[in-house]
Amino acid sequence: GRRQILGFYIGGQESSNGWKDVLKDLYNRGVHEVLLGVFDGLPGLDEAFKEAYPQADVQHCIVHKVRSTFPKIRVQDKTDFINDLKTIYNALDDVCALAAFDTFKDKWVKRYPKEVKSWEDQLSTLLTFYQYPEEIKDAIYTSNPIERMNKEIRKRLKPMNSLTNMDAAEKIVYLDVIAYNERFESRV
Template sequence: MDGLKGFPQAIEAAFPKTQVQTCIVHLLRHSMSFASYKDRKAVATALKAVYTAVDAEQAEAALTEFEDTDLARRYPAIAPSWRRAWNEVIPFLDYPPEVRRLIYTTNSIEALNSKIRRAVRTRGHFPSDEAAAKLIYLALNATSVEWKRSVREWHAVKSQLAIMFEERFPMA
């Protein structure tokens, strides 16, 4: 998720087994909005220790360490923004590095949603739900042709997800 109010509750209501996590890239961008341009690289480097930590305990220690730095004192809104999102950050830390590289951002999902919105907006209205579903299908089909890159290390990611979500991730 990227911080939209009520969205985690809506997703969990529709999909009760969903593990909600925040988009690390959005959280970093939000943090950078508080920092001056000259300090952004240092802030990003300091926060990298949080989201690349081995587990939640080390991430907590890295965030606490960041809070004790001059950067955190200079930009007092950054650490609290991570603390507020902490319950949605720590699920990310449960995944192995191969999976983290795939799920740390929602940008690909947002790009796909943008393509669907554009297709729907140009049409305006639909005579039926079936007509809307067909248009969305066609938009997805056209978009999939544009996908050139495959997911890096997909076999390793797929294996990790199959282990973690055995009952919900069929390998067949």
């Protein structure tokens, strides 16, 4: 029930091989039982995760999916389209969510077939959060908390253009991670 950063890794481009290394490191450090991975849709990450944790569920970030869909919708349709999407991921349960998707699909498939198909193809991993208690829904339907932390770290490092080397930058990130974990230690 607590949020905690378990590690940070310095690397280049995000790739499935890079994520395999991260997940292998976490596993080797004792993270053996994982119930759920929440991802932004990076290709290959799901497979790397399922390789490390085959019993775990996958939840794709709803916020990222909405953001990737939004630019493809005509201006005059954006409000209605997004409001109709909200009926899916704000439904009372997975049965209602699936019914809401059917209504959404019927309304929009002719105008936006690719976007509707994209949602339909990922629907099972976009709605995984319905398999978990309502109390934690807001914590698991999006990857935004870690995205926010990454943004805070980048903001902190950017003005420090006088950092002497990578070790100095890593020390600042480490201290930020420790402070983050301490802040959230007692929250549930």
